[in-house]
Amino acid sequence: MLTIEHFLTVGALLFCLGLVIALSKRNAIGVLMGIELMLNSVNLTLIAFSRFSGGLVDTSALHNKDFPPEIGGHAFVAFVITVAAAEAAVALALAVSVYRNRQTVEVDQLDLLKL
Amino acid sequence: MSELDIVGPQLAILLAAGAVLVWDALLPTRRQYLPYIALAGILGAAIWTSTWVIRGDFQTAFDGTFAIDQYAVFFQYVFAGITAIVVIASIDWVNRVGRRQSEYYALVLTASAGLMFLAGARDLITIFLALELSSIPQYILAGWGKDQRSSEAGMKYLLLGAIASALLLYGMALLYGFAGSTLLTDISAAIADSGAGNRSLLIVASVLLIAGFGFKMAVVPFQMWVPDVYQGAPTPVAAFLSVGSKAAAFAVVMRLFFEGLGEQFLSNDWAMIFAVIAAVSMTLGNVFAIVQRDIKRMLGYSSIAQAGNFMIGLAAISIAGEHFVQGASGVLLFVAAYAFTNLGAFIAVIGISQKIGSDDIADYAGMWKRAPLLALALAFCLISLAGIPPTVGFWAKLYVFNAGIHADLAWLVIIGVLNSVVSAYYYLAVVRQMFMGEAEDEQKLAISPTVALALGVATIGVIVFGIIPTPLVDAAREAAAIFAAS
Numbered sequence: 001m002l003t004i005e006h007f008l009t010v011g012a013l014l015f016c017l018g019l020v021i022a023l024s025k026r027n028a029i030g031v032l033m034g035i036e037l038m039l040n041s042v043n044l045t046l047i048a049f050s051r052f053s054g055g056l057v058d059t060s061a062l063h064n065k066d067f068p069p070e071i072g073g074h075a076f077v078a079f080v081i082t083v084a085a086a087e088a089a090v091a092l093a094l095a096v097s098v099y100r101n102r103q104t105v106e107v108d109q110l111d112l113l114k115l
Numbered sequence: 116m117s118e119l120d121i122v123g124p125q126l127a128i129l130l131a132a133g134a135v136l137v138w139d140a141l142l143p144t145r146r147q148y149l150p151y152i153a154l155a156g157i158l159g160a161a162i163w164t165s166t167w168v169i170r171g172d173f174q175t176a177f178d179g180t181f182a183i184d185q186y187a188v189f190f191q192y193v194f195a196g197i198t199a200i201v202v203i204a205s206i207d208w209v210n211r212v213g214r215r216q217s218e219y220y221a222l223v224l225t226a227s228a229g230l231m232f233l234a235g236a237r238d239l240i241t242i243f244l245a246l247e248l249s250s251i252p253q254y255i256l257a258g259w260g261k262d263q264r265s266s267e268a269g270m271k272y273l274l275l276g277a278i279a280s281a282l283l284l285y286g287m288a289l290l291y292g293f294a295g296s297t298l299l300t301d302i303s304a305a306i307a308d309s310g311a312g313n314r315s316l317l318i319v320a321s322v323l324l325i326a327g328f329g330f331k332m333a334v335v336p337f338q339m340w341v342p343d344v345y346q347g348a349p350t351p352v353a354a355f356l357s358v359g360s361k362a363a364a365f366a367v368v369m370r371l372f373f374e375g376l377g378e379q380f381l382s383n384d385w386a387m388i389f390a391v392i393a394a395v396s397m398t399l400g401n402v403f404a405i406v407q408r409d410i411k412r413m414l415g416y417s418s419i420a421q422a423g424n425f426m427i428g429l430a431a432i433s434i435a436g437e438h439f440v441q442g443a444s445g446v447l448l449f450v451a452a453y454a455f456t457n458l459g460a461f462i463a464v465i466g467i468s469q470k471i472g473s474d475d476i477a478d479y480a481g482m483w484k485r486a487p488l489l490a491l492a493l494a495f496c497l498i499s500l501a502g503i504p505p506t507v508g509f510w511a512k513l514y515v516f517n518a519g520i521h522a523d524l525a526w527l528v529i530i531g532v533l534n535s536v537v538s539a540y541y542y543l544a545v546v547r548q549m550f551m552g553e554a555e556d557e558q559k560l561a562i563s564p565t566v567a568l569a570l571g572v573a574t575i576g577v578i579v580f581g582i583i584p585t586p587l588v589d590a591a592r593e594a595a596a597i598f599a600a601s
Contacts, residue, residue: 008292015285022278031274038281042288049292072297076240080284083247087277090251094258094270101263107274 007048014041028098028105032091039084046073046080121176121183122235124160124191125228128198131156132224139217146216150206153220154199160231161195164188179298180238189594190234190366193451197358197458198227204462204569205351208469212260212349219259223355226252230363237374239287239297242367246283246331249363250276253356257348268347275340276330283327289320290375299375311380321376321385325392328371331364334396334422342403345415350468353411354461357418358454365425365450369443373432373598386433389426390527396423397534405541409474410464413541417500418457420538425449427531428515431522442518443595445511448588452511452580456499459573462566463493470560476545481554489562490549492574497542499577502535506581510588 014037021034050073095105119126135152138145167173173184202223209216229249236242254276258269291297293316294305306317329337345353372385400420407413428446432439466489467482468474482490499508512535519528580587 011288015281018281019278022274022281028270028274032277035274035277035281038278039284042281042284045285045288046291049288049295072240072295073291076243076287076291076297079240079244083244083251083280086251087247087273087280090254091270091273091277094254094266094273097258097266098263098270101266105270107270 004048004052007044007052011041011045011048014038014044026106028091028095028107031107032088032095036084036088039080043077043080046077050074050077118176121174122181122232123163124195125231127159127163128156128224128228128231131159132221132228135217135220135224147210149217149220150202150209153202153224156224157195157199157202157227161192164191164195175237177241179300180236180241181232182235182237184235184597186366186370186594186597187235189447189451189590190362191231193362193454194227194230194234194359197355197362197454198223200455200458200462200569200573201351201355201359203565203572204354204458204465206565207563208349208351208465211469219256222252222256226250226256226355226359230359233363233367236367237299237370239291239299239302242371243280243284243287246363246367247280249360250280250331253352253360256352257344257356259352260347260349264347265349268344271340272344272348279327279330279337282323286320286323286327289316289323293317293320299371302375303377306376306378306381314380314384317376317381318384321372321381322388324371325368325385325388328364328368329392331360332368332422332425333361333419334392334426335399335419336395338396338400338419341419342407342412342415345418346409346411346474350411350461350465354458354465357414357461358457361418361422362450362454365429365446368429369432369446369598372429373443377433377598382433386430389430389433390524393423393426393430394527394530396420396426397531398423401534401537401541404538407541408476410468410476410479410545411474413476413545414457414460414464417538417542420534421453421457421500423534424512424515424531425453427519427524427527430527431515431518431524439598440592440595441514441521443598444588444591445514445518447591447594448514448584449511451587451591452499452507452577455573455576455580456496456506456508459496459570459577460493460500462570462573463489463496466562466566466570467493467560469566470562476548479545479548480552481557482549482552484557485554486560486562488567489560489570492570494546494549495574495577497546499581501539501542503539504581505578507577507584507587509581510584514588 018034018037022031025031099105135149167183175182209219226249229245232245236245254273257272258266294302333341397420400416404413404416428442432442471478499506502508502512516528
């Protein structure tokens with residue numbers, strides 16, 4: 001039987017994995033992949049919370065009736081996906097611009113801006 | 116209709132962004148009018164905001180996810196002012212670059228609309244969307260220049276910014292999971308209801324949120340991008356980044372932490388986080404600023420130190436109890452003062468660097484003889500950043516430090532005062548270089564009228580509010596009072 005803990009654990013692991021990739025990859029495209037993984041683990045976490053609604057504590061009495069929590073998480077995910085796509089588009093455009101100038105997208109070779 | 120009325124100021128600016136693009140497509144020979152369309156949109160937003168002040172009927176819209184109140188109004192005025200000054204200061208630079216003029220103004224306006232949405236956002240989804248609406252155009256703008264440095268700055272800004280957004284989102288997901296709602300008021304109610312039992316989860320969420328916003332505020336340890344981006348980005352863009360996203364991040368952090376996470380057992384924890392970040396940011400920012408030879412990098416490190424000063428106010432508010440409004444209004448005053456002072460300094464750098472083609476502080480020697488007004492304006496802005504009277508920066512520091520004393524954070528205020536002395540050293544070193552140094556080249560510099568106008572507005576603000584601070588203090592107090600009432 002799958003419980004919310006399973007989803008949250010996978011989400012947390014994926015998030016840490018994404019963070020490690022984003023901080024350690026030398027290629028800008030690799031960093032972007034790590035970021036995408038982090039964003040998707042957030043999506044998984046949000047969906048899990050939304051599906052097993054009520055969260056970790058029972059707050060059903062507090063909810064605004066016009067704004068059901070079940071929809072809150074799903075709506076959030078839709079926005080995260082959209083924003084991630086926009087961000088990726090800009091990132092790839094900037095990567096092309098950097099490549100034109102430097103013939104490389106290795107992050108540790110972007111070192112013109114130093115003391 | 117009434118909900119569209121509430122987001123009217125933002126809509127006016129977005130409309131102007133669209134109008135700029137359409138004008139460029141239809142009348143490519145009349146490009147010189149583009150900045151005036153942008154300014155008309157900003158003026159429209161300011162007037163629309165004023166109608167809300169006159170109506171005095173503050174309310175929320177879209178199921179409570181967005182509010183127009185004294186606090187949002189205060190920041191909408193600040194952002195309208197910032198954007199207007201940036202647009203005026205950019206005119207000369209944009210004409211010189213020549214390419215894609217309409218897109219430049221459209222992106223500045225879009226980012227500005229995002230900043231204004233942030234001021235009134237009361238819901239996690241709205242906060243996230245508004246933050247990205249302001250961030251993504253800023254990533255593009257940082258990479259706007261054709262040279263290698265600019266695209267490198269844009270790339271670094273985007274990659275680090277995206278990692279910060281991901282951290283922020285994970286914190287928001289935890290908060291949503293805890294409360295079962297994205298509304299700040301619901302989150303606050305859920306925290307009050309559950310008591311201290313889930314404290315560790317809430318602290319993890321707070322730390323992730325502080326990490327995400329800390330990047331935008333440019334505080335240690337999320338400051339690595341600041342000097343690189345300020346140096347690499349075109350100077351008008353750097354001016355915009357240095358004040359816009361920082362002010363917006365402080366606006367949203369205050370609302371998020373006091374409306375959403377303001378419960379006493381939690382606020383003592385994150386107040387300590389803020390206090391430590393404040394101390395480290397001020398010290399590191401100032402120490403690195405001393406050794407800089409590039410004035411834009413120097414301003415970058417100094418902005419990290421200034422963010423530390425804001426943080427003293429944030430830490431003070433949460434501990435202060437009955438002195439709450441004093442701390443909150445101190446932060447608001449500091450944000451407004453910093454915005455105009457730092458803009459003034461950057462615009463003076465635009466004016467000087469364009470003519471002498473260098474950002475090296477050594478090349479500013481004897482600037483007093485070559486461009487007296489520019490040198491005088493830059494000197495006033497730097498004195499204000501150092502917090503020396505009779506400038507607005509002095510009052511801002513006074514209020515924030517005062518709030519810190521009332522909140523029993525004397526150790527933090529002592530660090531702050533010591534850091535102000537250190538910062539005065541490198542700010543005044545530039546002033547001394549300009550007034551006492553010997554210029555190699557005695558040739559007078561011609562200033563373009565638009566840069567002079569933008570610089571004049573910013574500097575006059577710095578001096579006038581330095582001599583008569585009462586109106587600004589009252590506005591900040593009124594804006595901060597909404598948290599005490601809730």
